[in-house]
Amino acid sequence: MNTKRLSSNMEIALSAQMNVELLQSHNYLSYGIWASSQGYGGVANFLFRHSKEESDHAIKFMNYVLNRGGKPTIDSTPKADNDPISLTDCFNKVFQHEVENTTAIYNLVDMAMEEKDWATWNFLQWFVKEQIEEETLATSLIDKLKIAGGDRATDESLFIFDAALEKMPDDAPMARDSTSEKP
Numbered sequence: 546m547n548t549k550r551l552s553s554n555m556e557i558a559l560s561a562q563m564n565v566e567l568l569q570s571h572n573y574l575s576y577g578i579w580a581s582s583q584g585y586g587g588v589a590n591f592l593f594r595h596s597k598e599e600s601d602h603a604i605k606f607m608n609y610v611l612n613r614g615g616k617p618t619i620d621s622t623p624k625a626d627n628d629p630i631s632l633t634d635c636f637n638k639v640f641q642h643e644v645e646n647t648t649a650i651y652n653l654v655d656m657a658m659e660e661k662d663w664a665t666w667n668f669l670q671w672f673v674k675e676q677i678e679e680e681t682l683a684t685s686l687i688d689k690l691k692i693a694g695g696d697r698a699t700d701e702s703l704f705i706f707d708a709a710l711e712k713m714p715d716d717a718p719m720a721r722d723s724t725s726e727k728p
């Protein structure tokens with residue numbers, strides 16, 4: 546008896562998104578390594594914590610596919626991004642990745658709607674909310690760095706910026722508030 550509750554196309558698409566989240570996790574790790582090597586320990590710590598969050602997102606997709614009777618596949622992960630050339634470049638790249646991820650989630654939502662796969666549609670709403678929070682977080686980092694002086698910031702203001710990121714909350718309260726899925 547076939548107990549799979551996902552279409553084959555949806556199983557492949559959700560599995561692909563699991564791999565995108567893993568790549569995101571690697572990108573954040575890579576940026577964190579760069580930040581640490583530049584002496585920005587607070588920024589690095591923030592990026593490492595966020596890498597873990599992306600990895601949790603991948604696990605969330607993995608568990609969902611498994612729970613619906615599918616079998617996700619781990620692809621070979623592409624090489625992480627090149628090092629940023631500055632902190633501004635780093636946070637611009639973070640924002641760009643989050644926007645790309647939002648587009649990928651929206652495409653999955655479209656697909657779930659077309660298939661009338663309401664269970665998957667509901668599952669994806671957690672990610673729709675999460676992406677609002679992720680984009681807001683990335684934008685606030687860009688703004689904070691601009692206020693600190695951007696690429697022309699003094700060592701003192703970068704020191705304060707770095708210390709602020711060390712303590713910055715990186716959780717996703719809006720996503721946690723979602724009633725459809727537990728994180």
Ligand code: FEO
Binds near residue numbers: 602646679
């Ligand atoms: Fe998993 Fe930052 O999106």
